Amino acid sequence: MDTISIWRGTADNTMFPPLEGRATVDVAIVGGGITGLTLAMLLAEEGKSVALLEAGSIGLGSTGNSTGNLYGVVSERLFAIGDKWDRQVMRAVAESRSQAVDLIERTARALPAEVGFERCDFHLYATTAAATETVEREYLAAHHVGLPARLADAAPIAVESRRALIIENQAQFHPLAYLQALAQRIASDRCRIYERSAVIDIDEQSHTLHTMRGVVSARDIVLATHSPKGRFLVHAEMLPNREYGIAARLNQGPYPQGIFWGLGDYFHSIRSLRAGGQEYLIVVGEHHRVGQHDSVDAFLRLEEFARRHFDVAEVSHRWSAQNYRAADLLPYIGRSHASDLHIATGFGPDGLTYGTLAAAIITDQIVGRPSPWAEIYRAGRIEPVRAALGVLEESLGVAKALIQDYAGRPEARAATIRPGEGAVVEVGGEKVAAYRDAAGNLSGVSPVCTHMKCIVHWNAAEKTWDCPCHGSRFDVTGEVIEGPALAPLPRKHFGQWQS
Ligand SMILES: Cc1cc2nc3c(=O)[nH]c(=O)nc-3n(C[C@H](O)[C@H](O)[C@H](O)COP(=O)(O)OP(=O)(O)OC[C@H]3O[C@@H](n4cnc5c(N)ncnc54)[C@H](O)[C@@H]3O)c2cc1C
Ligand code: FES
Structure with missing residues (x-):
């Protein structure tokens, strides 16, 4: 894919x-x-x-x-920041973020090219009864910090909703x-x-x-x-997550206007984009911890969600990316x-x-x-x-545990790896991250992440080796794609596997 x-x-x-x-x-x-x-x-x-x-x-x-949305609230909820820290911090977060959106607007308007910057409404809507309380609490927090917020019975979108927080004067652009x-x-x-x-x-x-x-x-x-x-130290305090996006053309509209975050059994972020004379629906969601789930399924679920609520003609783009959530x-x-x-x-x-x-x-x-x-x-x-207590070492301890956990799993055999697929296999008592290219040739790299020694996992959708500990990702030749690792995964030679 x-x-x-x-x-x-x-x-x-x-x-x-x-x-x-x-x-x-x-x-x-x-x-x-x-x-x-x-x-x-x-x-x-x-x-x-x-x-x-x-x-x-x-x-x-x-x-x-990303999704190209700009807003003063946060995905972890403003009220959660108020609970974790205090109301002053909650207010400072909303104020500092709103000022940053203003800075983006000033910058965008001074650029010679059109970058799609538009002010729009932000919507946080509940799709389940349980989520309505979250929406209402976030409304109180947004109102408290002075954002132009109001509550409505539903959001103006083709997804069934029970309660919606609407904040005016937020924004969207084309980030690239x-x-x-x-x-x-x-x-x-x-x-x-x-x-x-x-x-x-x-x-x-x-x-x-x-x-x-x-x-x-x-x-x-x-x-x-x-x-x-x-x-x-921050690496020990952050969770690396992967998140997925699709863009689709619809047989008929309407395309949602503004930012829409649906809260319920799962989370989706929805918007539209006009580019090159064409309109697109964008749906983002299905986040999971890096290296711990199957990315192919995430795209299928996003597409199924989009088709259930919109008259999708064709999914034109699929992508995924990473974010790092701070524990506090x-x-x-x-x-x-x-x-x-x-x-x-x-x-x-x-x-x-x-x-x-x-x-x-x-x-x-x-x-x-x-x-x-x-x-x-x-x-x-x-x-x-x-630091003195050794948070990094603790983190390393997690890594060791992961290595042990991984060692206990049944190993794939090199011979069973199909073209375009990868797996961690054991050869002569040594673990190798093996990949078979479209022509059937096997290549291998060390599965031990060069950041802090966790074992990388195969990401089938993106054909990469992903580290579950702090989110480093490597291509099939071992080169670093992203994350804290600086050095590539060393190559492994295994001509004897070719049979
Ligand atoms: C699916 C998804 C949707 C999102 N949607 C939104 C949204 O709507 N609104 C929002 O506010 N946030 C959103 N985010 C979060 C947002 O995209 C990121 O937090 C933000 O883009 C981070 O910007 P950055 O410049 O810090 O990092 P990046 O954009 O990741 O840039 C870092 C750059 O560093 C480069 N780099 C890395 N290593 C090296 C090296 N060794 N040498 C040289 N260069 C290197 C990389 O190639 C990369 O280009 C989303 C995130 C995801 C995953
Ligand atoms: S051990 Fe830190 S990213 Fe792999």
Whole structure:
């Protein structure tokens, strides 16, 4: 099954050169998603020289595989933040996120290209009786923090609903068109953007980043890689989730106008998009912990849901992407504990807005200006005492347990792997992550994740090796696709399996 997001399918390509040779700048940013690009823009406006290094192409990560919705509330619910922290924090979250949406609007309106930015209503609706209480509690929280919220008996959508929270003046855009236009606008001699420039080594002592063909030295280094590269305490505090999306053309409308989140036995996010003279329905959902479920089933369930509620002519796009949920419900932004690097992570599925906010906070920190939001989202809030107790080692303990758990499972045999499939097999007492290509040839890599040694799992829909511990993903040749791992999975030789 080919997977390509609606955003990638309806946007142009960018063509920035790879990094070659040496560069010295004020700030080096790793990652060309919404966090990295917004940060590059804001720092350039402050007169800083910037180098942004993107492993693939601009928007390749979660930004170009998201739903493109922008809102002041959060998917974990504002009231849950009020319960976990307090009402002041709850208010600060809504205010800071609303300001970030305003920043995106100002940026989008100043871009030379059309990026689909529109203000619209946000709807959170209950599909079961049990979910109505959640909707009503979220209404009270939204109203309390000053969002333009009201309650209705139902949401204006073809899915049966019992109660709906409606918040006016939220927004949508085309996230990839936005990033690409932003990159074109800010690229200059003092704001250099490099694509196909994966950072493979980070030297904190000398403040240098290494790619295959170049080196960047910088006073400040920002890991805008969604999950920070390397080992950080935050990895032990976040759950990596995969989520799925489909886009479809309908035989007849209406296409839903606005943001729709359905709550009940399961969660779906629904919107529409007009691009290239064509209208699309977008349905996103079916999230699960990375490496723990079958992705093919997730697409089938999404399609079945869409066909049940809409007159679907054809599913045109399928994609999936990752998010990282922070255990205490707030992102981690700024300098991490015991590290000089700036990080921005733990956004959950709300990171188009949080990533923009992170860029504003980190800009303030780099130019030495107080930020009203820095303390709430402080990356170093995980207590050093917990570090002393060895949270990372605890996490490693989980990894070891997983390895043992995996060792207890029945192994696949190399001979039974069909073309286009992969499995962890045992050969001569050693585990190998084996993949058979369309021509029938077997290849293998080590199944031990290079981040903290968990065992990777086969992802059949995307043909990748996914690590259940902190969400690193690798292609069939072992190269890192995303997540905290920096090094590839080492290749394994197994000519003797070819029979
Ligand atoms: C299905 C889905 C739907 C979502 N919908 C929404 C939504 O509607 N609204 C919302 O607010 N949020 C949404 N989110 C969350 C949001 O997409 C993310 O939180 C956000 O895009 C994160 O942006 P980022 O720039 O931090 O990371 P990314 O967009 O992932 O960018 C990180 C970049 O770093 C690059 N990179 C990684 N490693 C290296 C390296 N070693 N060297 C160089 N570059 C590297 C990657 O290639 C990538 O391009 C959704 C998430 C998912 C999974
Ligand atoms: S062990 Fe951390 S991502 Fe694999």
